[in-house]
Amino acid sequence: MSQEAAFERFQQLLERLERGESTPEELRAAASAEMAPLVEMVLHLRAAAAPPPDPAAALARARQRVLASVEPLPAPVPARPPTPARRWTWPELFPRRLQPAWALALLLVVLLGALTLGGVRVSAAALPGEPLYPLKRASETVGLLLTFDPAERAERLATLRERRLREIEAVLERGWQVRVDYEAPLIGREGPYWRVGPYLLEVSDAALAQVPTGTWLRVVGTTGGDGIIRVSRWSLVRVPPPVPVVTPTPLSTVTPTPTLLPVGTGAEESPTPLPTRRVIRPPQPTPTPVPTRAPTATRRLPTTTPTSSPTLTATAVILAHTGVLTVLASDRLVVGGLEFVPAPGWQPADIPLGSQVRVRYYVAADGTRVAIGLDLLATPAPTRQPAVVVVRGEVTALSANALVVNGVRFRITASTEIIGDLAEGVEVVVTGHEEDGTLIADRIEVIALPPVAFDGLITSIAGNRLVIGGYVVDISRAVVQGTPVIGAFARVSGRLRADGVVLADRVVIEPPTATPTPVASPTAEPPTATPVPTEEPPTATPIPTEPPRPTATPIPTEPPPPTPTSAPTEPPTTPEVMKEPMTVSAFGPLARPAVFRRLSLAPLFGRFPGQKPKNSLRTSKLP
Amino acid sequence: MSSSPADEVTLVERAAQSDPDAIASLYDRYAPKIYSYIYHRLSDPFLAEDLTGQVFLRMLEALRSERGWHSSFSGWLFRIAHNLIIDHYRRRDQAGFVAIDDVYPLPAHDTDPYQIAAAHLDSTALLEAIHRLTEEQAQVITLRFLEGYSINEVATLMEKSEGAIKALQYRAVNNLRRLLMGEEPL
Numbered sequence: 001m002s003q004e005a006a007f008e009r010f011q012q013l014l015e016r017l018e019r020g021e022s023t024p025e026e027l028r029a030a031a032s033a034e035m036a037p038l039v040e041m042v043l044h045l046r047a048a049a050a051p052p053p054d055p056a057a058a059l060a061r062a063r064q065r066v067l068a069s070v071e072p073l074p075a076p077v078p079a080r081p082p083t084p085a086r087r088w089t090w091p092e093l094f095p096r097r098l099q100p101a102w103a104l105a106l107l108l109v110v111l112l113g114a115l116t117l118g119g120v121r122v123s124a125a126a127l128p129g130e131p132l133y134p135l136k137r138a139s140e141t142v143g144l145l146l147t148f149d150p151a152e153r154a155e156r157l158a159t160l161r162e163r164r165l166r167e168i169e170a171v172l173e174r175g176w177q178v179r180v181d182y183e184a185p186l187i188g189r190e191g192p193y194w195r196v197g198p199y200l201l202e203v204s205d206a207a208l209a210q211v212p213t214g215t216w217l218r219v220v221g222t223t224g225g226d227g228i229i230r231v232s233r234w235s236l237v238r239v240p241p242p243v244p245v246v247t248p249t250p251l252s253t254v255t256p257t258p259t260l261l262p263v264g265t266g267a268e269e270s271p272t273p274l275p276t277r278r279v280i281r282p283p284q285p286t287p288t289p290v291p292t293r294a295p296t297a298t299r300r301l302p303t304t305t306p307t308s309s310p311t312l313t314a315t316a317v318i319l320a321h322t323g324v325l326t327v328l329a330s331d332r333l334v335v336g337g338l339e340f341v342p343a344p345g346w347q348p349a350d351i352p353l354g355s356q357v358r359v360r361y362y363v364a365a366d367g368t369r370v371a372i373g374l375d376l377l378a379t380p381a382p383t384r385q386p387a388v389v390v391v392r393g394e395v396t397a398l399s400a401n402a403l404v405v406n407g408v409r410f411r412i413t414a415s416t417e418i419i420g421d422l423a424e425g426v427e428v429v430v431t432g433h434e435e436d437g438t439l440i441a442d443r444i445e446v447i448a449l450p451p452v453a454f455d456g457l458i459t460s461i462a463g464n465r466l467v468i469g470g471y472v473v474d475i476s477r478a479v480v481q482g483t484p485v486i487g488a489f490a491r492v493s494g495r496l497r498a499d500g501v502v503l504a505d506r507v508v509i510e511p512p513t514a515t516p517t518p519v520a521s522p523t524a525e526p527p528t529a530t531p532v533p534t535e536e537p538p539t540a541t542p543i544p545t546e547p548p549r550p551t552a553t554p555i556p557t558e559p560p561p562p563t564p565t566s567a568p569t570e571p572p573t574t575p576e577v578m579k580e581p582m583t584v585s586a587f588g589p590l591a592r593p594a595v596f597r598r599l600s601l602a603p604l605f606g607r608f609p610g611q612k613p614k615n616s617l618r619t620s621k622l623p
Numbered sequence: 624m625s626s627s628p629a630d631e632v633t634l635v636e637r638a639a640q641s642d643p644d645a646i647a648s649l650y651d652r653y654a655p656k657i658y659s660y661i662y663h664r665l666s667d668p669f670l671a672e673d674l675t676g677q678v679f680l681r682m683l684e685a686l687r688s689e690r691g692w693h694s695s696f697s698g699w700l701f702r703i704a705h706n707l708i709i710d711h712y713r714r715r716d717q718a719g720f721v722a723i724d725d726v727y728p729l730p731a732h733d734t735d736p737y738q739i740a741a742a743h744l745d746s747t748a749l750l751e752a753i754h755r756l757t758e759e760q761a762q763v764i765t766l767r768f769l770e771g772y773s774i775n776e777v778a779t780l781m782e783k784s785e786g787a788i789k790a791l792q793y794r795a796v797n798n799l800r801r802l803l804m805g806e807e808p809l
Binding site for chain 1: 641643646647650651654655658659662663667668669670671672673674675676677679680683711714749764768769770771773774786789790792793796797799800803
């Protein structure tokens with residue numbers, strides 16, 4: 001088969017698979033011996049082509065990043081004077097019959113803009129009476145307007161109802177006197193007050209007495225420092241049809257709020273975050289379980305089942321409150337700061353204190369919260385020491401809230417300490433910790449050291465410090481290839497520290513050549529006569545490959561004296577083996593900057609134009 | 624690739640004028656494909672996110688400086704993505720540090736992390752083998768078999784003839800098979 005025919009045949013086989021005309025087995029059978037392995041490879045590839053994890057959130061973040069970078073271009077200057085623009089009148093722009101639509105559109109644009117700018121996020125925690133609270137409510141309204149799916153809308157409404165209750169709880173805790181509104185069922189009269197949902201109301205309107213308990217009301221009023229809400233107006237929301245249920249249903253959401261479980265509406269099968277809606281009517285003869293939607297929360301561990309509520313009155317509304325269990329005794333329990341009394345005959349299961357629980361209760365005539373069930377939502381998380389992670393490397397990706405270093409992604413938070421100018425491509429040391437599976441950067445330090453690359457002979461070794469080509473090189477963090485020995489040729493790449501020491505990232509050492517060049521000590525002194533430290537092997541002769549030019553050695557701080565009489569006991573040409581690492585100052589203050597400027601421009605392992613192959617930096621620099 | 628060329632041209636022109644709606648439209652249209660492409664080359668959702676953002680930032684930069692696309696806008700975007708992937712691999716390969724790229728960032732939610740890790744290990748060998756192919760072969764393998772584009776679409780994206788793509792595909796699959804079997808590619 002010619003090559004072109006093979007390409008075509010292969011493609012035909014693939015098309016059969018892609019069009020669904022052949023199963024993988026049929027394709028295998030149809031493939032010739034030549035094609036079979038290729039078909040197998042393609043089948044393997046297709047199997048490996050798992051879709052990426054849901055990218056919606058990732059794409060949204062990247063989208064925000066892209067759009068945030070958009071800067072409007074300057075408006076083009078008109079080439080000629082523009083013709084006088086028509087002056088639009090307000091009624092022309094906004095015809096009366098369209099004004100509500102315009103207003104709505106304008107509102108949507110403004111609010112969506114605010115949403116984009118993060119204003120809503122800022123206002124998410126706003127409480128009634130706070131400046132951002134109207135923005136929060138408006139954004140909720142927009143969200144609701146844009147939710148068209150009935151089930152989703154119902155879910156959103158339920159969430160908003162819960163949110164209102166949470167807000168009121170917070171407001172009451174703070175003792176603020178602000179206007180609030182909420183929806184909840186009427187529970188009944190308690191002394192001079194009325195209880196609607198979890199709160200007591202002072203209502204002057206006597207008509208409320210005509211409303212049957214369990215009726216849903218919308219209440220608008222003002223909170224007082226005494227925990228009572230003074231109602232300015234109220235209205236009926238709906239009267240949900242009662243559903244006879246006595247079996248508790250599993251809870252599916254974890255909401256840190258006092259949650260109202262309204263009277264059943266027959267919507268138990270609809271997806272709603274509160275699938276526990278029910279009313280308990282003692283006279284019902286046959287308890288039937290409520291079909292509930294499978295809970296989606298995975299942490300929930302329903303452990304307890306309430307007893308058959310013994311003292312419930314007709315149409316008692318079961319409420320739920322979620323919080324941390326702090327007291328669990330036979331006569332009282334405290335969840336999220338609220339106190340409950342266990343229902344007679346019901347003993348709550350032994351749940352560890354500190355657990356997140358949901359208590360189901362009703363409010364007795366005297367205002368006591370009577371608990372009838374306790375669900376364990378989450379056990380207290382074991383306290384563990386967060387692991388500290390340190391990664392050093394190049395920043396390969398950077399955004400406002402994350403960076404990737406050596407393929408490791410860290411999240412940047414408001415508390416991340418950033419030292420230096422962080423940018424893509426710079427080298428950093430990131431210290432962070434793991435939190436819920438994500439690495440959080442605690443500190444990012446930019447290593448702003450210029451890169452250097454050079455080569456030369458090893459003339460000194462002192463621990464992790466070597467003198468290579470005349471430069472003090474710290475190899476403690478370097479990847480060292482080969483064994484450092486005096487006289488070996490080494491190529492170094494790394495960073496130049498401010499003190500002149502080269503922090504090597506990589507050192508490649510070539511062993512000394514097998515044919516030793518004659519020892520070219522400028523002096524006639526034998527090696528044994530030099531002040532060589534005893535730890536050095538005697539074979540490490542001073543610079544065996546060094547050309548016999550005394551000026552080529554960078555070590556001596558003083559040029560060799562011309563006459564040996566001036567310093568007879570100190571041979572000037574034996575500084576190769578040093579007890580202490582040599583400092584760069586040995587080069588002299590004038591020569592160093594120029595050398596390092598050139599070094600910093602040196603390509604990795606590259607040479608400068610005209611540079612000699614070995615040790616040329618040194619020889620070119622020194623006279 | 625599904626939009627009309629005229630529509631696309633208009634959007635790109637508006638995007639060049641920094642029209643946020645146009646940029647958002649282009650992003651929404653192409654970002655999922657670009658993300659998926661990058662993800663299948665790198666197998667790292669976080670990097671895929673970062674690089675997807677970079678693709679569009681580079682797109683904007685190029686459009687503003689009137690360095691743009693010629694025949695296929697989507698093909699141009701894929702080439703930007705491709706270049707970023709190459710840059711990433713190059714940087715990774717040049718890094719003299721211990722290779723901790725293998726530390727796969729596991730999300731703390733959704734699927735069982737062990738499952739994710741196992742899947743990641745399985746795909747690592749494949750990814751490495753793809754990485755050892757020539758750039759064009761790697762691109763055709765990704766687009767054809769991991770992304771599921773047709774020969775015609777890949778030809779458009781890579782600005783080559785269908786015949787060339789068929790030949791490239793054949794050689795790419797053959798070489799990938801050889802690499803996975805420990806042989807040298809042809």
